[in-house]
Amino acid sequence: SQKIEQNSEALNIQEGKTATLTCNYTNYSPAYLQWYRQDPGRGPVFLLLIRENEKEKRKERLKVTFDTTLKQSLFHITASQPADSATYLCALLMDSSYKLIFGSGTRLLVRP
Amino acid sequence: DAGVIQSPRHEVTEMGQEVTLRCKPISGHDYLFWYRQTMMRGLELLIYFNNNVPIDDSGMPEDRFSAKMPNASFSTLKIQPSEPRDSAVYFCASSSSGHFQPQHFGDGTRLSIL
Numbered sequence: 001s002q003k004i005e006q007n008s009e010a011l012n013i014q015e016g017k018t019a020t021l022t023c024n025y026t027n028y029s030p031a032y033l034q035w036y037r038q039d040p041g042r043g044p045v046f047l048l049l050i051r052e053n054e055k056e057k058r059k060e061r062l063k064v065t066f067d068t069t070l071k072q073s074l075f076h077i078t079a080s081q082p083a084d085s086a087t088y089l090c091a092l093l094m095d096s097s098y099k100l101i102f103g104s105g106t107r108l109l110v111r112p
Numbered sequence: 113d114a115g116v117i118q119s120p121r122h123e124v125t126e127m128g129q130e131v132t133l134r135c136k137p138i139s140g141h142d143y144l145f146w147y148r149q150t151m152m153r154g155l156e157l158l159i160y161f162n163n164n165v166p167i168d169d170s171g172m173p174e175d176r177f178s179a180k181m182p183n184a185s186f187s188t189l190k191i192q193p194s195e196p197r198d199s200a201v202y203f204c205a206s207s208s209s210g211h212f213q214p215q216h217f218g219d220g221t222r223l224s225i226l
Contacts, residue, residue, distance in 0.1 A: 041219070043218050044217050045217070051212070098145075
């Protein structure tokens with residue numbers, strides 16, 4: 001069956017450390033993978049997109065990797081801050097459709 | 113720039129009543145998406161439109177749900193009759209053409225069916 005898995009347990013880290021979140025998928029062949037941030041009571045906000053032929057993408061303190069062999073994406077936040085505390089969602093997009101398929105999200109807590 | 117606007121933000125109604133959720137996409141965006149988010153099932157796509165035409169409604173749970181997009185600046189999601197299991201947060205999102213374009217989400221409608 002098709003699955004997208006993100007850590008269901010919250011990730012709790014100290015301010016200043018690097019947060020690493022994982023997104024694994026099975027039985028999908030996505031052309032694109034996106035990461036979104038969601039705060040309580042708000043809609044998801046787009047952060048980064050990476051294509052299947054890209055290994056890594058960076059934006060300020062954010063870095064995303066995409067390994068189509070392992071069927072895994074890693075999302076890193078360096079020099080984390082309490083304001084980075086939120087739920088982070090990965091989403092797959094096939095080339096044939098505009099239908100985004102979301103993982104269940106991982107909650108990140110950054111302690112001051 | 114105004115983002116995606118949804119109304120109402122909260123809706124509480126009794127089982128069996130008709131519910132209408134509204135969405136105004138970002139001007140110039142030609143794709144519009146309706147999602148539902150629950151603790152059990154996460155964020156699920158219900159239906160999406162391109163240039164006001166429904167493209168994929170395979171996520172619509174059953175005939176009680178319907179969505180329309182009468183023009184480029186307005187869409188509705190209707191549930192009739194509503195049931196307690198429809199309680200969820202419903203999001204609308206819009207995007208420009210191109211698979212590399214991000215989706216811009218509204219802040220959702222929290223729907224409670226008693």
